[in-house]
Amino acid sequence: MATNFFRDSNQHQSTPVPNSPGINDSSHNQKDLVKTPSYYKPDGPSSTQTSELSGPIDTNGTGEISNQTNLIGKTILLNDQQCYIKGKFLCGTENLYALESEKPIRGYSGHCPKCNQMHVVFNDANRGFYASVTSIHDHVQKQKLNNERLKGRITTDQLPTVKNNLPPLDHPILGKNKGIEGDSNSCYMDATIFCMFAYNDIFDILLHMDVRSTELQKLQTILRENIVYVLRDKNNGFVKRDALFHLRAQLSEATHDSSFKEMEKDPSEFLRSFEQLFSFAPLKTIVPDQSPKPDGSNITTNIIWEMFDANPFNLPSTNIASIFRNSLSEIPAKLAMIPPFLVLMAPRHTRSQRSYRYIIPDRQITLDNDIVQLVCLRCNETNHDKTTPSDFFFCSDCYSKESNIRPTTEATIVCYCNKCIRKDLHPSSSSDTWHSHDLRKIDIKKHKLNLFAVLCIETSHYVAFVKCQNRSVQQHQWLFFDSMSDRKYDEQNISLVDKVPDFERWIDDAERDTDRFFTDLDDRRRQARPTSQKFDEHGMRQLRLFRDGAFFFYENSNVNYQ
Numbered sequence: 001m002a003t004n005f006f007r008d009s010n011q012h013q014s015t016p017v018p019n020s021p022g023i024n025d026s027s028h029n030q031k032d033l034v035k036t037p038s039y040y041k042p043d044g045p046s047s048t049q050t051s052e053l054s055g056p057i058d059t060n061g062t063g064e065i066s067n068q069t070n071l072i073g074k075t076i077l078l079n080d081q082q083c084y085i086k087g088k089f090l091c092g093t094e095n096l097y098a099l100e101s102e103k104p105i106r107g108y109s110g111h112c113p114k115c116n117q118m119h120v121v122f123n124d125a126n127r128g129f130y131a132s133v134t135s136i137h138d139h140v141q142k143q144k145l146n147n148e149r150l151k152g153r154i155t156t157d158q159l160p161t162v163k164n165n166l167p168p169l170d171h172p173i174l175g176k177n178k179g180i181e182g183d184s185n186s187c188y189m190d191a192t193i194f195c196m197f198a199y200n201d202i203f204d205i206l207l208h209m210d211v212r213s214t215e216l217q218k219l220q221t222i223l224r225e226n227i228v229y230v231l232r233d234k235n236n237g238f239v240k241r242d243a244l245f246h247l248r249a250q251l252s253e254a255t256h257d258s259s260f261k262e263m264e265k266d267p268s269e270f271l272r273s274f275e276q277l278f279s280f281a282p283l284k285t286i287v288p289d290q291s292p293k294p295d296g297s298n299i300t301t302n303i304i305w306e307m308f309d310a311n312p313f314n315l316p317s318t319n320i321a322s323i324f325r326n327s328l329s330e331i332p333a334k335l336a337m338i339p340p341f342l343v344l345m346a347p348r349h350t351r352s353q354r355s356y357r358y359i360i361p362d363r364q365i366t367l368d369n370d371i372v373q374l375v376c377l378r379c380n381e382t383n384h385d386k387t388t389p390s391d392f393f394f395c396s397d398c399y400s401k402e403s404n405i406r407p408t409t410e411a412t413i414v415c416y417c418n419k420c421i422r423k424d425l426h427p428s429s430s431s432d433t434w435h436s437h438d439l440r441k442i443d444i445k446k447h448k449l450n451l452f453a454v455l456c457i458e459t460s461h462y463v464a465f466v467k468c469q470n471r472s473v474q475q476h477q478w479l480f481f482d483s484m485s486d487r488k489y490d491e492q493n494i495s496l497v498d499k500v501p502d503f504e505r506w507i508d509d510a511e512r513d514t515d516r517f518f519t520d521l522d523d524r525r526r527q528a529r530p531t532s533q534k535f536d537e538h539g540m541r542q543l544r545l546f547r548d549g550a551f552f553f554y555e556n557s558n559v560n561y562q
Contacts, residue, residue: 071097076140087120088133095133098122105129153242156222160240162229168199170470172479173237174497180231182483182493183241183248185264190244190483190495191462192267195453195553197228199468199479202341202452202555209278215254216277222247241493264460267551268304268345275303283343285328286336286373291380299336304343304551309355311347317358317518319511320344320552321365334373334384337413338447342554358518358546360510365449365554372444376417378424383417391418397437398425415442449554456548465500465545478503480541506542521546 071085078101087098091114098120110118110128122128173179179198180190196203207224211217226243230236252261255273259265275281281301290298307327311318324344328334342365347355374383374392377399383390392415399414416425426439454465461484469476478500485496510517521543524534535543 071136071140076136077143078139085136086122086128089119091115091117091119091130096130097133097136098128098130099136100124101127101129103127153245156226156246159222159226159243159246160230160236161225162233163225164229166229166232168197168201169232169234169237169468170199170472171234172468172477172497172499173234174479174499176485176494176496178237178497179481179495180227180239180244180483181241181495183244184262186241186244186248187462187483188265188267189248189270191455191464191481192270192551193223193227194231194481194483195455195464195466195551198231198481199466200452200553200555206274206278206280209280211278213254215250219247219250219254219277222250237497238495267455267462268306271303271343282341283339284336285331285333288332288334288373288384289382291375291382292336300333304345306345307347309347311355315356316522317360317510317514317546318356319360319362320346321362323347323356323359324365325370328371335367335371336373338367338372338444338556338558339449340556342449342552344552344554346550346552348550358510358521359549360507360514360546361451361454361549361552363451363504363507367444367447367449369444372413374413374415374442374444376420377414378416378420381417381419392416392442393418393421393439394442395421395425395437395439413442447556447558449556451552452555453551453553454545454549455551455553456544457550458544458548462550463544463548465503465541477501500541502538502542503545506545510546518546 070088072088073085075082075084076099077083078099082102083099084102085097085099089096089098091112094114096112096114096119100122104124104126108126108129110120110122110125112119112130114130118125118128119130120128179194182190207220207228209220211220222243227239227247230239230243248261251273252258254277257273260270260273281303283302283305285300285302286292286298292299305324305327307323308330309318309323309326323346324342327347346359369383369390372383375381376392383392394415398416421439426437452467452469456463456465463480463482466479466481467476468479480498480500481496483495484493486494488494524539525531525543527534531540
């Protein structure tokens, strides 16, 4: 804390009190102490000072000291000096504390700088000074946060816990100190967890999967009961940073990678850790025109799909569906099964340099024969064989009778090609078979993947856009989440969940007139003014969506993956 000054009525010069939160005519308040760091600097300790209080301090339920707390008779530490709080009183419109330091302070006589009265009797008037009640409380709170870092966090047993199996939220919980509170370098994990669990259950299998090792059980319990269910609690909706601290510590232990505990990492590393620890990789791909081998050795499994698109024509913008198709063609690969979800990672040349200046997130991706590979269960022909009609069918009656023919891997979509259906299973001469069997054409296009979250990065800070869905009435709205939207005492991050009412309109405008839309963004970005003057909060979020989108989360509403 910077040295503060106030003028003693008996002096002709400003005199410093040792790191004292001083007073002035405009009075201090908590808002004065809230400041945003120089673009999301890491939440590191800025002081090694400690606060010594002889007795408990009341709080207002949020961990912050309330203005009604009485610190009279307590001793606090200001710039390595013990200062005893002798009294509390109202001078004009400001509540003040009278403090006496352990050593004399040059230029002070124990008189109030606002009214020149001596409100209390000091043992030594040269050691007496005054400070606003709010600023002293803020000072003690900051030191309390420093103590947490120096002495360690609360234990897992002390974390807020919800054991009930809560479903995803269907109504937004908005405001500051909602969502997940950011910790040191944790924004990549905060934003990813918010995308995965706050308003969607597609990843809930990770919360309930049977695991044997004690390490994984601890990790799963913290994620489930101290983070996800607390986040979904409609009466709270706020996960404090201590829970993330313990999750990161347990993840470091489970993966034997200590960097998870404190280092800034990438969401892909976090998601890959789940793939590794829980063997959770539902996205399965195969080389075109190959049949799955019995041991599945030619099936590639992933939890996310890292897309590749070199953008050879140096286009300024594109959309996610196009990148996804181009990426599959370039490898080449096809989906070996209908995925329950897709997490698509935008192509980039380096960690921060993107292949495209702007990317439009398609609100829906429709699967088709160019994306998904079907393999006939009888002859192993694929829907990409140019000599075979692309229509494939499923017949439950025939499938149950052919007990000797079963899929060789879970990645196989059970189906028969048109030739096998007509020639072997349902010959034209057997009209009864055609009418009595439950024959269904495989319609891949009925599977539509819907966007439910976008994870964005600028420099080294991650934020998210997430869809809040009320499925019972088929309504939804888009939200913006930032675990470090602001900062308090230069120590404590303030999270934010806010509505984004224009999310759909932004995408409509970008899709309707792409060149004009992004030319306008470019023109504003080129202006010789600070970014905060070129874009208001609304415009800044729009820029983040199209410029900074890095991970795009899609769900298949036709698949129940619980």
